[in-house]
Every structure is written in C-alpha cells, then in structure tokens.
Amino acid sequence: MADAPDTLAAAPPTPPVPLTALLAHEELGLRQIAGPDAARTGAVVHWVHTSEMADPYPYLLGGELLLTAGVHVPAADADSVADRLDAYAARIVAAGGAALGFGVAPVHDTVPEALVDACERHGLPLLEVPPRTTFSGVARAVWQLMAEARHAELRRVTQAQQGLAAAASRPDPVPALLRQLAARLSGYAALYGADGTPAQSAGTPPEPGAGAALGRLVGVVNPGGGAASDEGRGTGVGGSAARGQAERAPRPAPASATDTAAGTHLAAYALAGAHGLALGVATRQREPGDHTLAGVAAVLLSLLTAPHQGAAESARSAALVRLLLGAAPEDVAPLLGPGRWTVVHARVRGGDHERTPATPASLAAALGSVLADDGRGVDGGGAADPRGVARDESADGGGREAGSSREAGSSKEAESRTTGAGTPRPVRLLLPADREPAPQAGWTLGVSAPAGAEALPAADAQAARALRRAEATRVPFVRHRETGLAGLVAPAEADAHARTLLAPLGDGGPLPETLRTWLSLHGSWDRTAAALSVHRNTVRQRVTRCATLLDVDLDDPDVRMELWFALGRTGGAG
Numbered sequence: 001m002a003d004a005p006d007t008l009a010a011a012p013p014t015p016p017v018p019l020t021a022l023l024a025h026e027e028l029g030l031r032q033i034a035g036p037d038a039a040r041t042g043a044v045v046h047w048v049h050t051s052e053m054a055d056p057y058p059y060l061l062g063g064e065l066l067l068t069a070g071v072h073v074p075a076a077d078a079d080s081v082a083d084r085l086d087a088y089a090a091r092i093v094a095a096g097g098a099a100l101g102f103g104v105a106p107v108h109d110t111v112p113e114a115l116v117d118a119c120e121r122h123g124l125p126l127l128e129v130p131p132r133t134t135f136s137g138v139a140r141a142v143w144q145l146m147a148e149a150r151h152a153e154l155r156r157v158t159q160a161q162q163g164l165a166a167a168a169s170r171p172d173p174v175p176a177l178l179r180q181l182a183a184r185l186s187g188y189a190a191l192y193g194a195d196g197t198p199a200q201s202a203g204t205p206p207e208p209g210a211g212a213a214l215g216r217l218v219g220v221v222n223p224g225g226g227a228a229s230d231e232g233r234g235t236g237v238g239g240s241a242a243r244g245q246a247e248r249a250p251r252p253a254p255a256s257a258t259d260t261a262a263g264t265h266l267a268a269y270a271l272a273g274a275h276g277l278a279l280g281v282a283t284r285q286r287e288p289g290d291h292t293l294a295g296v297a298a299v300l301l302s303l304l305t306a307p308h309q310g311a312a313e314s315a316r317s318a319a320l321v322r323l324l325l326g327a328a329p330e331d332v333a334p335l336l337g338p339g340r341w342t343v344v345h346a347r348v349r350g351g352d353h354e355r356t357p358a359t360p361a362s363l364a365a366a367l368g369s370v371l372a373d374d375g376r377g378v379d380g381g382g383a384a385d386p387r388g389v390a391r392d393e394s395a396d397g398g399g400r401e402a403g404s405s406r407e408a409g410s411s412k413e414a415e416s417r418t419t420g421a422g423t424p425r426p427v428r429l430l431l432p433a434d435r436e437p438a439p440q441a442g443w444t445l446g447v448s449a450p451a452g453a454e455a456l457p458a459a460d461a462q463a464a465r466a467l468r469r470a471e472a473t474r475v476p477f478v479r480h481r482e483t484g485l486a487g488l489v490a491p492a493e494a495d496a497h498a499r500t501l502l503a504p505l506g507d508g509g510p511l512p513e514t515l516r517t518w519l520s521l522h523g524s525w526d527r528t529a530a531a532l533s534v535h536r537n538t539v540r541q542r543v544t545r546c547a548t549l550l551d552v553d554l555d556d557p558d559v560r561m562e563l564w565f566a567l568g569r570t571g572g573a574g
C-alpha cells in the first residue's frame with residue numbers, strides 16, 4: 001500500500017468538526033490528557049478511523065481522529081514500550097492525524113504513561129475514551145456534528161443570498177452589493193476595473209502583501225487588465241498557476257482563481273461580458289459556503305455592470321436580477337414592461353462539442369446575431385441575464401457557482417457542464433417574442449410559446465418539455481405546440497403508439513368504430529346501439545371482443561383515456 005500523503009488528501013464534502021466540540025459532548029465523556037490545547041490551536045477532525053495496527057501510517061489520509069484500544073502496545077520493559085510508542089505517535093503526526101483517542105478497558109486500565117509523554121512530545125492531541133463510550137458512538141457523534149454544521153452553513157448561505165438580492169435591487173446596487181458581500185464574508189470585496197485596479201471596494205482592506213497578491217490573482221482571470229503583466233502573474237503562492245497562464249498563452253483564462261498570501265485567503269472572479277471587470281475577495285478565514293456566495297455576487301455584478309444600458313435596459317436588468325434570485329414574476333412584470341418573451345432550453349448534443357465550440361457564450365453570441373441588442377439569458381431557476389449569457393441548471397439551490405460563460409471555455413467548459421451521469425446540463429435563454437430563434441449547430445433546442453412576464457414559469461415548463469421531445473425524436477429544434485394534452489407527445493410518436501395499441505382490432509371493420517362510439521357516449525349501450533343502428537347485444541359483443549383482443553379493462557378510466565387518444569390519432573375519433 002502506498003504511503004499516506006504529507007497533507008490532507010481530499011477533505012470530505014462536509015464541514016470539519018472542531019475538536020473542542022467533541023470534547024464538549026457530555027454523553028461521550030472524552031478528556032484530553034496530552035498535546036496542545038485544542039481551543040488554542042483550533043484543531044479539527046475530518047473523519048474517524050479505528051485501527052490496532054502498530055504502524056497506522058499507510059492507512060491514514062490525514063485529518064483523522066484515530067481510535068485504538070492499545071492492543072498493539074507491547075507488554076515489555078518500560079524502555080522498549082517508550083521507544084515504540086514514541087515512534088507510533090510520530091508516525092500518526094507524519095500521516096496528518098488530527099488526534100488520537102485511547103480507549104480505556106478492556107486491554108488497559110489506564111492510558112500508558114509512555115503514550116502520554118510521546119503525544120506531548122510530538123504535539124499530538126491525546127483523548128481518553130472512558131469504558132462506557134464505544135468507538136462507534138464517537139464516530140456517530142462526529143457525523144452528527146458534521147451534519148449540524150452542514151445545515152448551519154446552508155442556512156447561512158441562504159440568508160446571505162437573500163441579503164445579496166436585496167442589495168442588488170437598491171438604487172446604488174454595486175456598492176451596496178460589495179458592502180453586503182464583505183459583511184457576509186467578514187472580509188474585503190472589490191470590483192476591479194479593466195486597468196486591474198480596484199474601482200470600488202468595501203470591508204477592511206487586506207495587508208499590503210495580500211492586496212498585491214489579490215491584484216495579481218485578478219490578472220489571472222482577467223489577462224487583459226493592467227495588473228496582469230507576465231511578471232506579475234509569476235509571483236506569489238499562486239505563482240505556478242499564474243506562470244502557467246503566461247507560458248501557455250493564449251490558453252483561456254479561468255472564470256475564477258484562488259490563492260493564499262500573508263495568511264489571507266484570496267479569490268478572483270471574472271465578470272461575464274463586463275469588458276474586463278473582475279471581483280476580488282480577501283478573507284482571513286475561508287468557510288465552506290464562501291465560494292458560493294462570491295460566485296453569486298459575481299453573477300449579480302455581471303448583470304449590474306452590463307455596458308451601455310439606458311433607462312429601459314436598467315429597469316429590465318433589475319427585473320431579471322430579481323427573477324434570478326427567486327422573485328415572483330408578477331412582482332417584476334412592471335419592470336419588464338408589456339412585451340412578450342420566449343424561453344429557450346438548450347443542451348449540447350452528445351459528441352458535437354468535440355467539433356463545435358458549444359459553450360453557453362457561443363450559443364448566446366449566435367442567437368445574439370438574430371436577437372440584435374435585445375437578447376436576454378435565463379438561468380436554470382427560470383430567471384434571466386440581460387446580456388444573453390446562458391447559465392447552468394443546478395439542483396443544489398445555489399450551491400453551484402452560477403458563474404460566467406466565456407467564448408474561451410470552448411469544449412472543455414461544455415464537458416464540465418455535466419451531471420454525475422455524464423449528461424450535459426441544459427442552459428436557458430430568454431428572448432423577446434418578436435425574434436425567431438433558429439437551430440444552432442451543436443445544440444438541441446426546445447422553444448416555448450410567447451408569454452408575458454407573469455407567465456414566464458409556464459413558458460419555462462413548455463420549453464423544458466419541448467427540449468425533451470427534441471431529444472427523444474433526435475431532432476435539433478422543437479417548438480411548443482398549444483394543442484392541449486396531445487401536444488405533449490410528438491405527432492410521429494403518437495401515431496406509432498396508436499397503430500401499435502389498436503393493431504389487434506385490425507384495419508377497418510366494425511370494432512374500432514363501435515369502440516369509438518361507445519367511448520364517446522360514456523359507455524352507454526343503448527345510445528351506442530341507436531347511433532350505430534344495431535342491436536344492444538351486438539354492441540356488448542363487439543365491445544367485449546375489443547377488450548379481449550386488446551387485453552385491457554375497459555372499466556379503467558386510464559385505459560379509456562389512452563384508447564380515446566389512440567383512436568383520435570388513427571381517425572377513429574373525432
């Protein structure tokens with residue numbers, strides 16, 4: 001087995017548990033008896049592992065609370081035990097273990113003094129696990145604390161998103177948004193101009209060294225900025241990533257980048273379509289949801305800093321920002337105006353992205369040539385972006401960065417926009433209804449019927465169904481048909497289904513016509529007989545014969561509905 005890495009390999013997708021929280025868990029009764037004070041060092045636990053190996057190093061990933069009952073502790077002279085336990089503690093520290101829990105009983109009545117000395121010497125927190133506490137109970141407590149921390153973080157992110165939404169709808173949205181973001185992150189947020197210097201900022205500015213590093217990081221995501229010189233990109237902790245950008249030019253710049261300098265966590269986000277603007281963030285601590293919040297702020301700033309907006313455009317942008325963050329359509333309808341809109345759902349066709357730069361930005365640009373200056377982009381939640389830049393549809397409710405799309409992303413971005421099963425995520429566009437979307441190479445499109453702002457959710461559902469029909473029938477473009485229930489199924493599919501379902505009745509003959517008449521008269525034997533000018537018993541015999549041939553229960557309303565639909569497709573209903 002390969003050696004464990006020197007650093008934490010891959011943190012789990014849940015927040016770590018502070019060691020102090022575990023020690024404060026009264027039911028466990030854990031007690032720290034050696035090592036640095038957990039409250040002072042801020043030690044955390046990422047997971048729990050139980051092992052009785054004399055050398056657990058090869059089996060640790062880093063960040064574990066290692067639990068042992070001391071089965072491996074030799075019953076030999078004191079010097080030998082001390083040497084072996086000293087090596088044992090050293091190996092746990094080398095593997096990145098967060099702490100060691102020693103279970104008292106049944107092997108040892110007390111924690112060996114040599115182990116206490118070894119942990120103290122190597123700076124490894126040592127916890128005494130009382131006999132009443134099982135190792136599985138310790139593990140369960142860690143998972144529960146992780147779940148509680150995760151829920152608290154989700155609440156924090158949700159509340160912060162609401163605060164960002166409120167800031168974005170204020171009369172001075174950009175400075176208000178920066179202030180809100182800086183307050184939520186307990187740090188510094190700045191909007192960098194095309195020259196690579198902060199145009200507006202909020203919060204406590206970082207130390208000079210960290211501020212310079214943040215400027216260089218902004219140059220990584222915004223190579224056209226004045227601070228993005230080749231020399232500047234090759235310095236700092238993130239210098240290797242920055243140097244790669246310079247050495248492999250003209251490789252596309254990333255949408256976001258992170259770094260650490262002078263004990264400060266740094267992040268930079270390019271703003272989509274905002275002509276060289278970028279968001280820079282600096283915090284002393286990095287929480288799990290910080291990247292999500294900064295990503296949402298970057299999207300909102302992209303909307304708010306769209307160039308050349310007149311009064312009408314600004315009002316529309318404000319409306320679409322509110323839609324993006326969950327406002328009811330009727331609340332923003334006055335800002336959108338009396339115009340009607342068409343929703344388009346699009347998905348990259350399998351394999352086409354290898355030949356076509358099928359990125360959301362390229363799709364928006366292609367449709368923009370048709371939509372002139374009126375194109376609008378809709379995100380996965382049914383809301384819109386005023387520059388026609390599509391975003392991905394995410395099921396995590398804001399957990400994914402709704403980040404900027406760029407021409408430079410090319411096929412790599414298309415490949416990354418997939419679900420766990422490998423299916424490309426759909427993107428959405430909101431287009432003025434007077435402009436006709438056309439099929440696009442590399443994409444499958446579903447188009448809604450025109451709708452006013454108050455009916456956008458219904459139009460969004462129509463576009464989703466149209467996209468599903470397009471993919472099912474393997475055609476590049478399907479428009480929603482306003483034809484009731486039958487419009488939910490493609491005509492070719494409906495006809496094929498009807499022929500297959502009614503085939504046992506044969507072509508022509510009295511059976512299909514009798515069944516159609518009987519269904520149209522709600523199963524009335526006498527009225528059907530009168531309509532067909534036959535005896536009542538003849539109707540019963542024919543309908544019974546239909547049920548037998550079709551192997552169905554005609555008393556089932558679902559069966560009757562399906563048969564009526566099929567008879568209508570074959571000309572037997574009307």
